Amino acid sequence: MAPASARAAQAQPQQPSADRRLSTLVGHLLPSSPRRTAADTSATTLESFPTMASQGSSVFAALAQAPEDPILGVTVAYNKDPSPVKVNLGVGAYRTEEGKPLVLNVVRRAEQMLINNPSRVKEYLPITGLAEFNKLSAKLIFGADSPAIQENRVTTVQCLSGTGSLRVGGEFLARHYHERTIYIPQPTWGNHPKVFTLSGLTVRSYRYYDPATRGLDFKGLLEDLSSAPLGSIVLLHACAHNPTGVDPTIDQWEQIRQLMRSKSLLPFFDSAYQGFASGSLDKDAQSVRMFVADGGELLMAQSYAKNMGLYGERVGALSIVCGSADVAVRVESQLKLVIRPMYSNPPLHGPSIVATILKDSEMFNEWTLELKAMADRIISMRQQLFDALKSRGTPGDWSHIIKQIGMFTFTGLNSDQVAFMRQEYHIYMTSDGRISMAGLSTRTVPHLADAIHAAVTQLK
Ligand SMILES: Cc1ncc(COP(=O)(O)O)c(C=O)c1O
Numbered sequence: 001m002a003p004a005s006a007r008a009a010q011a012q013p014q015q016p017s018a019d020r021r022l023s024t025l026v027g028h029l030l031p032s033s034p035r036r037t038a039a040d041t042s043a044t045t046l047e048s049f050p051t052m053a054s055q056g057s058s059v060f061a062a063l064a065q066a067p068e069d070p071i072l073g074v075t076v077a078y079n080k081d082p083s084p085v086k087v088n089l090g091v092g093a094y095r096t097e098e099g100k101p102l103v104l105n106v107v108r109r110a111e112q113m114l115i116n117n118p119s120r121v122k123e124y125l126p127i128t129g130l131a132e133f134n135k136l137s138a139k140l141i142f143g144a145d146s147p148a149i150q151e152n153r154v155t156t157v158q159c160l161s162g163t164g165s166l167r168v169g170g171e172f173l174a175r176h177y178h179e180r181t182i183y184i185p186q187p188t189w190g191n192h193p194k195v196f197t198l199s200g201l202t203v204r205s206y207r208y209y210d211p212a213t214r215g216l217d218f219k220g221l222l223e224d225l226s227s228a229p230l231g232s233i234v235l236l237h238a239c240a241h242n243p244t245g246v247d248p249t250i251d252q253w254e255q256i257r258q259l260m261r262s263k264s265l266l267p268f269f270d271s272a273y274q275g276f277a278s279g280s281l282d283k284d285a286q287s288v289r290m291f292v293a294d295g296g297e298l299l300m301a302q303s304y305a306k307n308m309g310l311y312g313e314r315v316g317a318l319s320i321v322c323g324s325a326d327v328a329v330r331v332e333s334q335l336k337l338v339i340r341p342m343y344s345n346p347p348l349h350g351p352s353i354v355a356t357i358l359k360d361s362e363m364f365n366e367w368t369l370e371l372k373a374m375a376d377r378i379i380s381m382r383q384q385l386f387d388a389l390k391s392r393g394t395p396g397d398w399s400h401i402i403k404q405i406g407m408f409t410f411t412g413l414n415s416d417q418v419a420f421m422r423q424e425y426h427i428y429m430t431s432d433g434r435i436s437m438a439g440l441s442t443r444t445v446p447h448l449a450d451a452i453h454a455a456v457t458q459l460k
Contacts, residue, residue, distance in 0.1 A: 078428040086426035089435040106366040110356040127336045129158020133351035136358040137317040152325035155332040158346045162272045162303030165318040170199025179231040189242045209244045214400035233266045239284040240273035240406025243434040267298040275307045277406045279375035313350030381440045388449035417455035425451035
C-alpha cells in the first residue's frame with residue numbers, strides 16, 4: 001500500500017478545467033501571449049479586452065448570486081430593519097446590558113502596553129505563529145501540569161481563530177491520516193460541514209440532540225459512534241455546544257472517551273467557548289483533559305474570539321497531541337506545509353495581546369474576572385427569560401432555557417415561529433430557533449418573552 005502522503009497526493013482534487021480557464025483568460029488579456037498571432041495583435045482594439053469592454057459587460061456576467069451565510073445573513077437582515085424595537089439574537093458575539101460590543105479592560109491594557117513598547121516591530125511571524133502564544137495556549141486548554149506538554153508530545157500552531165484552526169487541522173488529516181471520514185454532531189455549528197468538506201474530508205453526522213427532551217440523545221450518540229468505522233475522526237464540542245447549549249455530563253464524557261478509545265476513533269475537539277460556559281476556564285476544559293490524561297492522541301482547535309472578545313483579531317490555535325515527542329516534531333513540519341501556501345504566516349497583533357495577558361498572573365486574574373462577569377450575565381439572562389415566560393403562562397416546558405449552557409439557547413421554536421417573530425416583533429435569530437443569550441438584556445427580555453408567547457400560542 002502506498003504511504004499516506006502519496007495516497008493523499010493522488011487524491012488531491014485536480015483542477016484541469018480551472019487551469020484551462022485561467023490560461024484562456026491570460027491569452028485574452030496579454031497581447032504578447034504566444035497564443036496570439038501578430039495579425040491578431042495588430043487587429044487588437046481596446047474593446048477586444050473583456051475587462052475593458054463596454055460598461056456593463058463582464059467576464060463574470062454568468063455568475064449566480066450566492067446566498068447569504070445562514071448565520072451572518074441574520075445580521076444583514078437585522079441591519080436593514082428600521083424598527084426601533086429590533087433585537088438581534090442571531091449574532092454569536094457578546095453584548096453588554098446596553099446592547100453594545102465589549103472590549104475587555106484587560107485587553108485594552110495589554111494593547112496599551114504593546115503600543116508603548118518602542119522595541120516592537122512588525123516583522124513576519126514564523127509559519128507556526130508566535131511561539132510564546134502557542135505555548136501559553138496549550139497550557140490554557142490542557143492544564144499547566146499536563147503530562148502531554150511536559151513530555152513534549154504537543155505541537156501547537158497559531159491559526160486564524162477557531163475556523164482557521166479547524167481548517168488547518170482538517171487539511172492536515174486529509175493529507176496524512178489513514179481515515180478520511182469525520183463525524184460531526186447533528187446539529188452542529190453551520191460552518192463545520194463546509195470547513196471539513198473543503199479540507200478534503202468526508203463528513204458524516206452522529207446523533208446528538210433530542211428535540212423531544214431538548215437534551216442530549218446520549219443513546220443515539222453512543223450507537224452512532226459505535227458503528228463508525230475504526231479510526232474515524234470525531235468532532236467534539238469541548239463545552240457549550242453550538243447551537244444546542246447541551247453538553248454531556250462528566251460521566252457521559254467518560255463513557256464517550258472509553259468508547260472512542262476502544263474503537264481508535266480520533267477526537268478533534270473544537271473549543272470556541274472555554275470559560276464562557278461555566279465562567280471557569282478549568283471546568284470548561286475538563287472534557288478535553290480527560291482525553292489527554294489517557295495518553296491518547298487528539299486534535300484541538302482553540303478560539304479566543306468569545307472568551308477574550310477578540311472576534312475580529314482572528315486569534316486561535318491548533319494543537320495536536322501526539323504519541324511521542326518525535327512524532328510531534330514531524331507533525332509540526334507537515335503543518336507548516338499546510339499553512340505556507342494557505343496564508344504564509346498568521347497575524348501578529350492578536351496573539352501578542354493574548355500572550356501579554358496569559359503570561360502575567362495579575363492580568364490573567366483580571367481576565368478571569370471579566371470572563372466570569374460575561375458568563376454570569378448570560379446565566380442571568382437565561383433565568384430572566386425563563387421567569388418571564390413562566391409569568392406569562394406561555395404553554396410548554398421552558399426549563400431547557402436554564403439547563404442549557406453557554407452563549408446559545410436552542411429554543412425549540414420552529415421556522416414558522418421564527419419568521420413570525422421577525423415579522424411581527426423585529427426579533428432576529430437563525431431559522432433553527434437558536435438565540436444568542438449574549439444579545440439579550442434586562443430591557444429586551446420582556447419583548448422577547450411577549451414574542452415567544454405570541455408565536456407559540458398563535459402558531460402551533
Ligand atoms: C462551535 C464553534 N466553533 C468554531 C467557531 C469559530 O469561531 P472563530 O473562527 O470566530 O473563532 C465558532 C464560532 O461561532 C463556533 O461556535
